[in-house]
Amino acid sequence: MESLSYLPHKYPFLYVDRVVERDPMKWVKGYKNISNNEWFISESQKSMPSTLIIEAIGQIGAFVRIEKSEKYEILAGINGAQIHGSAYPGDKLDLYFEVTRIRNGLMKGKGIASVNGSVIVSIDEITTVYL
Template structure:
């Protein structure tokens, strides 16, 4: 099996690196906010969390995750140029191709956003 990777590419990839993960349980990654982005909008932070979430369920490169739900999303702070946006997702349930859990984005340990996210996994 190849190492799973997200199929997204610039400008639609909102994760720079996955640092640690336990497949099917949790994942930790980050995104550096560059001059091209100035301030990362809340909706894009949620997309970054969704991409992070999909990574926990990827088993091989022939799969892709689709954002299926966002609940209880909260914009708590912001991420601006020069910030490292830390992304964390913890799975609460994964059944029949649907992955659910909670994502948290933070900057310097201070929360920027959080949401309950659902992802549908499908073969390409």
Template sequence: MNMSALPHRYPFLFVDRVVEHEPGKSAKGYKLISENDWYITETQKEMPFSIVIEALAQTAAFTALTEGTEIGFLSSVKKAECFGRAVPGDKLDLYFEVLRYKRGFLFGKGLASVNGQKVAEAELGIYMESGT
């Protein structure tokens, strides 16, 4: 999937690749965590939880890319929970599934994992901006 569909660029693009996406239903992607990522420092040895949630939101935006939709923007985060960590060398798998639509918004559940172990999950709301 072409990452230029998102307005984000380095250093604020937190998804390396979207490997599957079905508009209006789900999206799967990943981020390879590196020692060279700007948020990895001597004192911060893992990907911050807030950035994991942003990576899920960027993955979720691909479910909003339907005909007539220009882009999806994160509008809400609920029930965000941290279960583990993603450190340099890890492949952070990202998955988002749409659960419902309401007046130009889609809502669903995001899951981030490393080697099948849950790292984070959250309920996300995405505002679907129409192209005019």
């Protein structure tokens, strides 16, 4: 649906494969397919690290904006993050971000990441700043 060039992130630091649906300035849905070829998968690390899943939720949140601008979204804060499970190679990581407040270049929202309908990461509050 949306071009991923909207984000300044490029491989290997882009954790969104596709935006599938959105209601501008309200919510956005997308996903990341996890493969064995990811840089973070190794013999000792069998799943996507939860910190990167949190980053993926933050990245999908950038697509809630109506139009692309020259400003960059910076992930400024996370409150109430809970880890409920893991995402492994072969999993489709579904990402969801919902806006709770926008004011003066500051956006707050909440998000979840799920695999096969089961929530594996939930975040009560994500704060982003547009620079």
